[in-house]
Amino acid sequence: MARLEFFFDCSSPWTYLAFHRIEGVCSAADAELVYRPILVGGVFNTVNQSIYQQRANPDPMKLRHYAKDLRDWANFEGIAIGSPPVFPVNSVKAMRGCLFAEQAGCLPAYARAVFEAYWGELQDISQDDVLGHVVDRVGLDGTAFFEHIAKSETKAWLRANTEELIERDGFGSPTMFVDGEDMYFGNDRMPLVEAALRRG
Secondary structure: OOEEEEEEOOOOHHHHHHHHHHHHHHHHOOOEEEEEEOOHHHHHHHHOOHHHHHHHOOOHHHHHHHHHHHHHHHHHHOOOOOOOOOOOOOOHHHHHHHHHHHHOOOHHHHHHHHHHHHHHOOOOOOOHHHHHHHHHHOOOOHHHHHHHHOOHHHHHHHHHHHHHHHHOOOOOOOEEEEOOOEEEEOHHHHHHHHHHHHHO
């Protein structure tokens, strides 16, 4: 059985697109899917600092195409992706929450709710009240959730995932590995990921 590791941060719209498809792709290929939450800002700070310059001084023509491309992909996938008023967003609490959700057996549902809150409902997922609504939506214990994401062990877990991606030459979200070594980056690589899983 092929194995797919899906390194992701919910603050990325392109990751939302890939996340929307990844379960179906793995199911069709009878592949194991392993979710690997990261903090993409930590990746950028270490290996991809040029992203900040591009955001500060965007090329107008590329920016228009970027917006159209994202709308086209969202329409193609049938999901709502808007323009959150807070962007980029501090997703650290939301991503630490993935560990709590994983231990509760509902990481995919939790991550989907975070994606929908940020990109669909345009809410600030760095805020505790927003995360509280997400937690309620997926049936998790809010008090236990916030206690868990404040633990040093949870912080270390997310940091370790992020550092591991950097060590494996990753530079953004989503990054996918087929059978440990075969790396793919970005939503537009999904057909290649699917083909690689089928070969595996």
